[in-house]
Amino acid sequence: DGGITQSPKYLFRKEGQNVTLSCEQNLNHDAMYWYRQDPGQGLRLIYYSQIVNDFQKGDIAEGYSVSREKKESFPLTVTSAQKNPTAFYLCASSRGLFTDTQYFGPGTRLTVL
Amino acid sequence: EDQVTQSPEALRLQEGESSSLNCSYTVSGLRGLFWYRQDPGKGPEFLFTLYSAGEEKEKERLKATLTKKESFLHITAPKPEDSATYLCAVWASGTYKYIFGTGTRLKVLA
Numbered sequence: 570d571g572g573i574t575q576s577p578k579y580l581f582r583k584e585g586q587n588v589t590l591s592c593e594q595n596l597n598h599d600a601m602y603w604y605r606q607d608p609g610q611g612l613r614l615i616y617y618s619q620i621v622n623d624f625q626k627g628d629i630a631e632g633y634s635v636s637r638e639k640k641e642s643f644p645l646t647v648t649s650a651q652k653n654p655t656a657f658y659l660c661a662s663s664r665g666l667f668t669d670t671q672y673f674g675p676g677t678r679l680t681v682l
Numbered sequence: 683e684d685q686v687t688q689s690p691e692a693l694r695l696q697e698g699e700s701s702s703l704n705c706s707y708t709v710s711g712l713r714g715l716f717w718y719r720q721d722p723g724k725g726p727e728f729l730f731t732l733y734s735a736g737e738e739k740e741k742e743r744l745k746a747t748l749t750k751k752e753s754f755l756h757i758t759a760p761k762p763e764d765s766a767t768y769l770c771a772v773w774a775s776g777t778y779k780y781i782f783g784t785g786t787r788l789k790v791l792a
Contacts, residue, residue: 573725575725609784610784611686611769611781611782611783611784611785612769612771612782614779614780617779627779628779657723659725659726666778667773667777667778667779667780670716670728670731671716671728671771671780672728673718673725673726673727673728674725675724675725676723676724676725678723
């Protein structure tokens, strides 16, 4: 079955640590995205990528970094510079960049201890 | 400013009690409107895409409609398993992103 996987499902971070969230898709989609979801707010775009080795900042990129070395993979690193990282993180993909329906992964819940 | 507003924030229905969820939008030009269902602790599940006013799409007990200012998600004879948060997102001309609403939390009581 084609789909998007995210790991881990739950992640705990100590202050000052960098953590990396994994996102893999086997839908053969070119575009991939990272969103952050907080209670009472709409999904907010962190980073997006149209093709391998290319990615752009979204609305709330500060304190985050990404890479896109393979078409299937788009990992997100939450750095110690992110002051309020506790949230639900969602990865999505689509055939074209912002031209098609986005499909989402199951999410990773990050908690700062 | 492009904006998407969903109402109500929360809705409680008895099983079998039909109702509608609203997604109103203010954008410079609509290229697409998306409905998703999200269960607690899970990623959004795609339901429908609507592209132009007058368009309708159906799936089981759900029917999505679109006008020039808003979209409705009609739920006919809902069941407890329809309980979830329903998200609306708009893809607007001249923007590089989708704009998401904050969702409607639906609870269907048996």
